[in-house]
Amino acid sequence: MASAPSSGVLRAPLVVEFPFTRSLGPVQSAFLTGLRERVVLGVKARDGRTLVPPVEYDPVTAEEIRDLVEVAATGTVTTWAWNHEPRRGQPLATPFAWVLVKLDGADTGLLHALDAPGPDAVRTGMRVRVRWAAERVGAITDIACFEPYEGERGARQGAPHSGEFAEPVTGIVAPARLDYTYSPGRAQTAYINALSAQKTVGERCPSCRKVYVPPRGACPTCGVATAERVEVGPRGTVTTYCIVNIKAKNLDIEVPYVYAHIALDGADLALHARIAGIPYDEVRMGLRVEPVWTEGGRFPDHYRPTGEPDADYDTYKELI
């Protein structure tokens, strides 16, 4: 997945995604359950306006508002923007218009997609209606999109509604995804490239002379750039550790194992790694260790005892 463009700085795609959940509360629950039943609900604000989609609290007075009303599935486009290239997860796969639609009976615009052949077919003031999704689950996507419509205005323009439905939807899953191109930068690229030769290379701060591993390209204490490369290790000292007894979901390591802070010889702060090659309950602060590499591994697989005498506490107590 990695590539190295001409600058030599590493880059790679980074996708961050998670299925967040949402508790809806009473108003959003009624709104989304209503869509499942082909009912569009708004809420009466204290100033008499009907807000669609409905909100829980009055945007002017801050009062709790719960007076739901049903509005029509027809309405008028109040403004729009053409989307030439729909992206993943958008309502339509072909080019469409983002529209604000004031549904008949509503006083505010609902944001959605309008299925139209091209931007010339869209104008502010045009009449549209909801195109319902064939399968509805209680989500904004139950409105598949809007479509041009020259027919009658829908009924149900402001009729009070209890908001009560059988089997209400109380929560939704809201998957989020972000696509990045990640670069670790110059200093870490050099560090990572050196690791591929099984060497650990940090950078020394020109001001405080501390050696940073991994290097960040700048000293966080002095606020100056670092450039002088310094090879450290390969041996080091366990400065502190814990014994992990619970298995992490994404890790293929048998428990218990030891997770340690290791100050490599010549480094001025510890890095974190696993200790093996010794019973977990015999690991101790001050233990001298060395890296163990596996074929093709980007990092040492773990560290193991060197057999040297333990380091004296005073030699590493500032490096925890």
Next chain:
Amino acid sequence: MSNSVSNSVSDSMGSSVGKEPVAVVGIGQTKHVAARRDVSIAGLVREAAQRALVDAELTWADIDAVVIGKAPDFFEGVMMPELYLADALGAVGKPMLRVHTAGSVGGSTALVAANLVAGRVHGTVLTLAFEKQSESNAMWGLSLPIPFQQPLLAGAGGFFAPHVRAYMRRTGAPDTVGSLVAYKDRRNALKNPYAHLHEEDITLEKVQASPMLWDPIRYSETCPSSDGACAMILTGRAGAARSPRPPAWMHGGAMRSEPTLFAGKDFVSPQAGKDCAADVYRQAGITDPRREIDAAEIYVPFSWYEPMWLENLGFAAEGEGWKLTESGVTELDGDLPVNMSGGVLSTNPIGASGMIRFAEAALQVRGQAGAHQVEGARRALGHAYGGGAQFFAMWLVGAEPPAT
């Protein structure tokens, strides 16, 4: 070094010249639980804010500005939640600010609000912090897989446990101390109706017998994952005079930060924490915190952080913090009660946890803490930290107005 890596807000808060005294006149919390499936995020924050208004006997119209805080957006996946929460918090036509400082955010949010009052920018400010952990996965949010980097090898407690071991090595603390803290805090939580964990049948033996997750940290010595919100209403001298209940007065407040990782960082007792406490004590005229402060709400996500922070905050000499815990000084009826509410160990809506510490300190000096009230508490410390021991926020509140 500390001067070069610390940021200070004390210039705006430390000088008493022309500064408006800041009073806490309203406090509201939700009942903290594992999952509030009955409310939206808006409904959750609304509940805490409404309770603070009721406590202060004020209405939305009395609020001049809103200052809101929460932990990183990745925790719930709502980017800039303050945008959609403005309606729920009555912020229309008013300034609204969002504060971000990781786990310490509840504390720094309150301090930003306090600054607005102290600087006479606004008369009465609603400040609020929240987290709805059930809608997300904080551990995921904190350990996104980064290309070229080794995956995190240890899970949530694995970040903290090595620092606990370093503390034990440095001080010679016996390995029994962590369980004592957890046993105390869980019993205190039984006296706090808003606390998340109410373990009616808790015993010291049960804590000691709970699984060792990240040796030396046991399961019962870790914080829960909670949904909750906390709100406070801060005002000046005139607002305090109209308060229907005794106000809590701010005597000092400060924030400090330092990098999460740097050569020479002391995770056991970070310099930024020491500097922050020293600034607060200087503002409040405190020279001997152990004697002059009656109670403290300290951010203790894992039980061993109680003795660690007791030293960092100057309540005990270096190496002596665990002795206060072991001898019962920090018990509810002890000489220096700590985490009377049950603390983060009993309730952890991450973004709100810092503000709960600040609010609980205020409840104590107002005499409003109910069953977990420390008799005669006149001065109390609220403390928050977060971001890999990067951010610190503290305030000291008193039953009397500040001297100047």
